[in-house]
Amino acid sequence: MNDLRLRFGQNLGLWLGVLLFVLLYALYSTLHPKGWTVDLLVQNANESFALIMVSMAQAVPVITGGIDLSVGPMMTLVNCLASVLVSGTPGAIVLGILACLAAGALAGFVNGCIVVYGRIQPIIATLATGAVYIGIALFLRPSPGGKVDENLSWVATNALAEMDTTYHWFPDGPPAWFAETLGRVPVPIVLILAVVLLIWVPFRNTVTGRGCYAVGSAEGAAYMSGLDIGRSRLAAYTLGGLFAACGGLYLALQTGSGNADIPQAGAYTLNSIAAVVVGGTSLYGGSGGAVGALFGALVLRAISFCFRVFDSNGPLGFLSNPLLQPIFEGVILLLAVSLGAARVFRVKNRLTLFT
């Protein structure tokens, strides 16, 4: 019981994020004319996927006490690479996908090397590598365009049932159990679950993964305990690159093209930091996790979804004014990140604030 309470208390930020998301999304689904349908869920999951991945990519370096300002550029780079590689024969597509993921992981690894061996502060190192990655993306795709396999695009952005109609899994038609239940699950949700359960959870339970938390909360102590802090850091940035690559790959599938859009890359980077904070990860490092960032990103997306559905003649009609939405989103973002200020009013000794 005590153990449960401890676990709950340590992840309070995460639970707040989950609660906020559930409330916001329930509100949105109730107000939306097509609410609580698979179609709407598929559409929203598609719109959220890239930001979720980029936010998870941001979360891992932040846990180590660093930051990665190149997550947006890495996503853009992989997006452009995918628009070159992911088409043609099935073999070429599989190789292309693997190459895209490897390119993202490599970009993250380079970040890690500069931070660990170059000993440059992460904020400025990733700022510079971000420029390099955007440059490579522009080199690959000077103007928006390219081609991504259409079947794969269709399958990745729809419910699981489309996988059967496209690739004919079941020669005799889908059995009832598939069509009724599993077939209704959106593919992006399956992909996110796969990334979380097959990559993030196993990683967090390794010595290297736990080392990331140790480095973030007390680097010196982690070093003195014999942890390989360099390897933990390196792994954190590499994993960040891999997650960003997943986001970029999905963006390519979703839009069917590549686009080296610099403002978009910047917006994704900044939103990822906000999502990480909303999801209960401290920017000082040592706490939180990628799952929190996932829900942080969902909260940000749910907020912007909500503004779409307010009835313009209703009592909250002024909220649906498109001109006012940016300021509402800004104020909510500012309030959300200021939630962390609650600790200021609880401290017993003001000196503990100066950390």
Added chain:
Amino acid sequence: MKALAAIDRPMLIAGLCIVLILFAGTAYTVTTQGTATFIEPAYLLQQIKIAAFLGIVSAGMMVVILLGHIDLSIPWTIAASAMLATAVGGGWALPVGLGVGLAVGLVNGLGVAFLRVPSMIFTLGVNAVLRGLMVMLTGGFAPQSNATGLMVWLATGRPLGIANSVIVWALLSAALVFMLTRTPFGRYIYAVGNREAATYLSGINTRLVLIGSFIICDVCAALSGLLIAGYTSKAFQAMGDVYLLPAIAAVVVGGTNILGGQGRYLGTVIGTVLIVLLQSVLSVAQMPEAGRQIIYGAVIIAMLLAYGRGSAVRG
């Protein structure tokens, strides 16, 4: 003597790098066009004039970075200052623009000093709010966005032979150097950047230092916004976006520690000139955007590897 050399090394290397960029650029133009464009006084003066806008932003950013903080609300502070100033117009344009900077700085400072929200995320939120305010302002109707005569004169007039923007930059620089090196407030900024708890225990009101520094930073950004609007004779929405990252790069390349507490103002000036010259030479050499971004990032990494490395963890 050795300590002095360690502090001066970034500026020395950055200075050499500027010479190298000019040399490489000249070699390129001499071989392709037969002219030495980059070492002509007219060209250099033109570059200094353009550098003034970035230089003023970097100057403010440096004060905040010296504290160990950062200000990501720069882009929309620049835009908001210019847009509100041009919308008001007339004699009140400049006070309104600078007032925007003051207000933004105050909000940033209060958030960081009293709520203790990390500056990176708080100023990011303020940036989003400013953007929303400006969309609200310009969305329903189109306020006038033409720069007033005074703004144009400040940015491009040249009664003394050199552009007024350069003179504004020089005056601001002199004031900042005096503040950083000769006033208690300036020393407090370095002290907070080195160890805030120790500064607090020494009886200094660190909250006031934080608020004052953010106000300086955002007033500088607002001033730059007014000058940019004067230079392009218009205020527009995304005008500040291209200044944030170069400003941080200029400060860091100039040898200021991104963690705060260490850095000299001359370094920021050299860093600004380096960034502006690099961008200019690459565009004259008709380097495509892709190559420009890659070289830009690579130069920053290389310079930091040369002198910006932290110390290894040893228990």
